[in-house]
Amino acid sequence: MTGAGTAASAAPARATHSTLKPGIKKDLFGSLEDGTKVWRYTITNRSIRVRIITYGGIVQTIEVPDARGRMGNVALGFAGLGDYVAKNNPGPYFGALIGRYANRIAKGRFTLDGVTYQLPINNDPNSLHGGTNGFDTKVWTATPGSDHGDPSLRLDYTSPDKEMGYPGNLHATATYTITKDSIRIDYRATTDKKTIVNLTNHSYFNLAGEGTGTIYDHVLQLNAHRYTPVDSTLIPTGQLAPVAGTPLDFTKPTPIGDRIRDGHQQLVFGRGYDHNWIVDGSGLRQAARVSEPTSGRVLTMSSDQPGIQFYSGNFLDGTLYGTGGHQYRQGDGFALETQHFPDSPNHGNFPSTVLSPGQTYRTTTVYTFSAR
Template identity: 75%
Template structure:
């Protein structure tokens, strides 16, 4: 599997979708150039230090920790210029270690395989591989000790218009049952009001790869309540229906006529309690949508009518998993000190389809020696209204 790495740009968004790339040089939050700063976030049980990097550019500030490559916070202004954190996360490293896996995976890099693999088993080139069952009866997000639990090696960099944080991880042959030594890289780049993630991976043995980021958003502000009044548009005419264990049945069904039709901007909570079987299975939205078109394109757009904040997501991936925070239950407390309850955040995970290693009709996730896995996602923040 191979792809193309895209130059860092600030994406101009028009009503029709992606406009031309803007070349305006962004500035730092205080009117200066973009900045990146480092501080100690904590230490894991084996003594490895975990660092937090603060990236600032334009009016946006992002905090990323080397444990799990986690995006801890994203601060961005509303239509009146008031800046608030819109990403769900924890205050401390101890909270991430104790509660993020198994759990919500707040802000984490997910690998080797994002989403579910049926019964934790797949066959590749005649060999059968067994993965940890951590979402009974399936394997979820790379297993019990996926990439979200690893301490990544960080390399910061800076240009006149952007700041970047490159994170590297080597996953040995047999890690969580996956074949091949996989060398993975995720590079976060903040430019203007856009946060970009470029993923890259190589292997020395045939394996399967599906990398993503698992950030949760609440465009009204983290910890302010449900996202049910926020609107979502997904550029997807089809989705992959699932069984009661959330494993796809292999079909690509149309969203038309179902509560999964977000081709026009619709409040997330407008139909979430409908008695549609797919919503019953997921306790809300927890489904992979087949993004229309190909190449690097607008996949999703969300907005909060109250604050005017807009999130536009661009990706070159065939799918996007929309999750409406159905399993948040009030037992976890975020960076604001407030409890997270059902529907208090939504995730949009750019990805290949769930269970692709067992679904021959889905786009392949196989990576072989000599090939390079690459994919890119952009989160572009803006405001609208007055």
């Protein structure tokens, strides 16, 4: 594969939000070995600049102002296409669209209407994030547009019947809309055969700035009084357990690093936080809020999904280098993946992820950035 020259690999330039000019720009990010071109879209709107590539629908960078108005990239990612392609199976999934099924399915197996389907095992002994070639590895078709004057980018991908073992031809879309202070992702999917679907975005954040160190001093609040405990392979046990009295209680603002090494069995299993929280309430509501004390940046996440996976970057091991040339080590970024629960098809007490012909899968997640 080839790169697209210095424009594709350069780190974002330092700017202030007052210098941003709303609009959408397109440039060639690189080509795959079969010659397929991968494009990058830079979407700008008043105080946010986002770069999205058509490979995996990946959010490469997110630039937002700090408390002094200085722009900085707060998303982890790679500078060139080669790293995104090479780090698969499973990779860090930096910024990628995840499907058909976000998170884990036990032993890669589920049953629909008496038929058992086998998925690839890529997180032994389970299937993770859609399998060995999930939606994060696909080149999506991009259509720039606008929504009430805000720039947007619609990405489309059709997953054929039996791809990665999943039944049905599934047509999925993810539309990124950049407003004054937010990134909204609207997901849609339809199928011609009963199937399961659970889509999300796997962006990693560091509100102090990409490559600046750990996120352990970030202060997290989750609108969730329960979570789904996991076994040693990170598959839910089926319990819906209270967070009260555990280090998984983020109902009040708490630094991420305060209890991450306290020896609790769940944190031992995940090498830190890598769990699904059951978001209180229903409809589009606030699921999480994260603040960073030095920059003053604040991220608020809203979603209509029943769950949110908080992952504290436990498997970053120093072997990856990001857009700014910095080494990524354990805890250098966090992910908040809005979702249905892991392994839902194998737990009758979890919200259903079944999609049937004639139905439309619809879900929305909003990332809102501010500074204080």
